[in-house]
Amino acid sequence: MSMLKTPGDKYRPFPPINLPDRQWPSRAITQAPRWLSTDLRDGNQALIDPMGAEKKSRFFDLLLKVGVKEIEVGFPASGATDFDFISGLVKDGRIPDDVIVQVLTQSRRDLIETSFASLEGAHSAIVHLYNAVSPVWRKVVFGMDKDQIKAIAIEGAKVLRDQAAKYHGTDWRFEYSPETFSTAEVEYSVEVCAAVMDVLQPTPDKPIIFNLPATVECATPNIYADQVELFGRMIPNRDSVVISLHTHNDRGTGIAACELGLMAGGDRVEGCLFGNGERTGNCDLVTVALNMYTQGVDPELDFSDIDAIAKTVEYCNQLPIHPRHPYVGELVYTSFSGSHQDAIKKGFAAMEAKNDPVWEMPYLPIDPADLGRSYEAVIRVNSQSGKGGFAWVLEQDQGLKLPKKMQAHFSTQVQALADELGRELFAEDIWAVFQRTYKLNTPQHFQLIDYEESKAPDGTRLFAGKIALDGKEQSVSGRGNGLISSVVGTLRDAFGVVLEVKDYSEHAMTAGSDARAAAYVECVGADGKTIWGVGIDEDVATASVRAVLSAANGVA
Numbered sequence: 001m002s003m004l005k006t007p008g009d010k011y012r013p014f015p016p017i018n019l020p021d022r023q024w025p026s027r028a029i030t031q032a033p034r035w036l037s038t039d040l041r042d043g044n045q046a047l048i049d050p051m052g053a054e055k056k057s058r059f060f061d062l063l064l065k066v067g068v069k070e071i072e073v074g075f076p077a078s079g080a081t082d083f084d085f086i087s088g089l090v091k092d093g094r095i096p097d098d099v100i101v102q103v104l105t106q107s108r109r110d111l112i113e114t115s116f117a118s119l120e121g122a123h124s125a126i127v128h129l130y131n132a133v134s135p136v137w138r139k140v141v142f143g144m145d146k147d148q149i150k151a152i153a154i155e156g157a158k159v160l161r162d163q164a165a166k167y168h169g170t171d172w173r174f175e176y177s178p179e180t181f182s183t184a185e186v187e188y189s190v191e192v193c194a195a196v197m198d199v200l201q202p203t204p205d206k207p208i209i210f211n212l213p214a215t216v217e218c219a220t221p222n223i224y225a226d227q228v229e230l231f232g233r234m235i236p237n238r239d240s241v242v243i244s245l246h247t248h249n250d251r252g253t254g255i256a257a258c259e260l261g262l263m264a265g266g267d268r269v270e271g272c273l274f275g276n277g278e279r280t281g282n283c284d285l286v287t288v289a290l291n292m293y294t295q296g297v298d299p300e301l302d303f304s305d306i307d308a309i310a311k312t313v314e315y316c317n318q319l320p321i322h323p324r325h326p327y328v329g330e331l332v333y334t335s336f337s338g339s340h341q342d343a344i345k346k347g348f349a350a351m352e353a354k355n356d357p358v359w360e361m362p363y364l365p366i367d368p369a370d371l372g373r374s375y376e377a378v379i380r381v382n383s384q385s386g387k388g389g390f391a392w393v394l395e396q397d398q399g400l401k402l403p404k405k406m407q408a409h410f411s412t413q414v415q416a417l418a419d420e421l422g423r424e425l426f427a428e429d430i431w432a433v434f435q436r437t438y439k440l441n442t443p444q445h446f447q448l449i450d451y452e453e454s455k456a457p458d459g460t461r462l463f464a465g466k467i468a469l470d471g472k473e474q475s476v477s478g479r480g481n482g483l484i485s486s487v488v489g490t491l492r493d494a495f496g497v498v499l500e501v502k503d504y505s506e507h508a509m510t511a512g513s514d515a516r517a518a519a520y521v522e523c524v525g526a527d528g529k530t531i532w533g534v535g536i537d538e539d540v541a542t543a544s545v546r547a548v549l550s551a552a553n554g555v556a
């Protein structure tokens with residue numbers, strides 16, 4: 001079967017929510033929510049090979065390091081792997097005092113009892129109960145009406161209450177998810193949650209968590225926000241309720257839905273690092289947190305070594321992270337295209353020049369350094385690149401800051417090589433073509449061996465030195481108004497090379513006592529053509545002599 005010409009015959013649009021006085025569109029996210037990682041449960045249940053104890057353990061330690069304070073550690077009734085891992089965390093005292101673990105269970109007595117047993121001895125824990133409430137699940141999965149579905153939730157809540165009384169040494173907290181909330185009638189979800197609340201009797205000091213899952217994302221994110229705002233308005237005893245958001249990404253808008261849900265009154269966010277999870281994944285906690293960070297809001301999670309975090313997550317999940325994944329992908333701080341490179345290079349120069357830390361950087365919404373990424377990969381060069389690209393690479397790699405006009409000259413060489421090779425040009429490719437273009441490789445046609453500069457009584461400069469011509473050393477000298485013109489005079493008088501210097505610049509390449517300098521000369525030869533020369537030396541005057549010889553080598 002192929003795509004239908006009339007998809008409306010098969011698929012129905014999700015109806016809008018009637019909430020004309022919705023408030024969320026005018027709100028902003030101004031503080032971090034409570035974060036719950038469900039990597040070890042919702043993420044884990046979606047893996048090809050679920051994590052064993054070693055991987056779960058590594059992931060748990062990673063989450064502690066990131067600063068996650070609520071961690072869903074598994075589904076104890078799923079089997080021994082989860083049960084033993086969870087009870088091991090408790091028995092081995094691995095749960096810090098400021099961290100609370102959570103477990104998930106269906107609303108079935110035996111599964112709930114197993115869940116409590118796994119947590120025996122914990123100082124505190126959240127037991128998370130769920131059952132699906134939406135029309136399709138009621139009809140297709142359970143074959144039950146609304147009252148029967150509500151009864152499943154009530155029965156489960158009663159078992160939670162009784163088990164909590166049995167294991168009285170633990171500070172038990174409860175979470176209830178009307179699973180498939182986003183495709184259910186909000187009024188009905190509220191009715192079921194209110195019935196659960198009647199059993200569990202939450203208080204403002206000991207609130208219940210109502211987690212509102214977009215189990216399968218079926219609508220635009222504004223609809224989820226409407227549903228969350230409506231739920232928050234209708235649920236009784238709002239001050240005894242924590243509204244938790246749990247979005248999936250079937251339409252690719254799981255993060256957007258979560259963010260709009262926060263604006264609509266969500267207090268807490270459930271998700272996975274880098275968005276692992278069923279089908280297209282859970283809400284990506286890293287992206288939501290860093291989106292906040294780029295708005296100046298402290299997310300209270302630490303992603304300062306994001307590559308190390310990604311490495312552990314990839315190892316545990318045995319799934320790669322896409323190179324264009326927000327904030328973490330290998331390529332997300334890299335620009336290949338000329339106009340982006342130009343803007344970024346100017347952006348970095350402007351940041352260096354100004355006296356405040358406010359990030360004003362074209363094309364980079366976040367400073368990669370904040371996440372432990374280097375600036376090295378910010379600009380990479382291929383056939384789509386421009387002057388800013390190779391100039392950046394030469395500056396980062398060799399410490400050379402080419403004058404603008406020289407960049408234009410060198411650009412044709414780089415472009416030709418990129419077109420010829422049909423691949424990215426690495427720093428060593430660019431350096432090799434630079435050395436070749438400006439005759440920096442030895443042996444050179446004209447090669448400086450040694451020189452001395454002195455001042456004549458009439459104020460002119462005298463250059464006296466040894467220059468090898470194709471390997472044969474010659475003593476030469478010449479006069480001029482300055483060192484450069486005396487070298488130009490020497491070349492003319494000794495070798496018949498005619499050069500007129502149009503422009504000159506120099507800069508220090510590295511700081512410190514072993515600093516080197518680079519000098520650039522723009523010359524015109526006897527035929528009227530422009531020739532550029534480059535000199536690099538520990539001594540800036542010698543660098544300028546080398547630059548003139550480099551131009552002469554370009555003529556020869």
Ligand SMILES: CC(=O)SCCNC(=O)CCNC(=O)[C@H](O)C(C)(C)COP(=O)(O)OP(=O)(O)OC[C@H]1O[C@@H](n2cnc3c(N)ncnc32)[C@H](O)[C@@H]1OP(=O)(O)O
Nearest residue numbers: 045075077078079106107108130131132141142152179215
């Ligand atoms: C949206 C989510 O992510 S929900 C979480 C999903 N995660 C998992 O399922 C991972 C762990 N699960 C498991 O290991 C297994 O499913 C177990 C061990 C929990 C249960 O396994 P089984 O007893 O073999 O049954 P299974 O999961 O297929 O359950 C199906 C039965 O439970 C019922 N059921 C499903 N969900 C629930 C629920 N939340 N509450 C009560 N009953 C439920 C179904 O209607 C079905 O009943 P039926 O047999 O009368 O038709």
Ligand SMILES: CC(C)C(=O)C(=O)O
Nearest residue numbers: 130177179180213215
């Ligand atoms: C169990 C619930 C919270 C869930 O994972 C979902 O509905 O996506």
Ligand SMILES: [Mg+2]
Nearest residue numbers: 042213215246
């Ligand atoms: Mg889920």
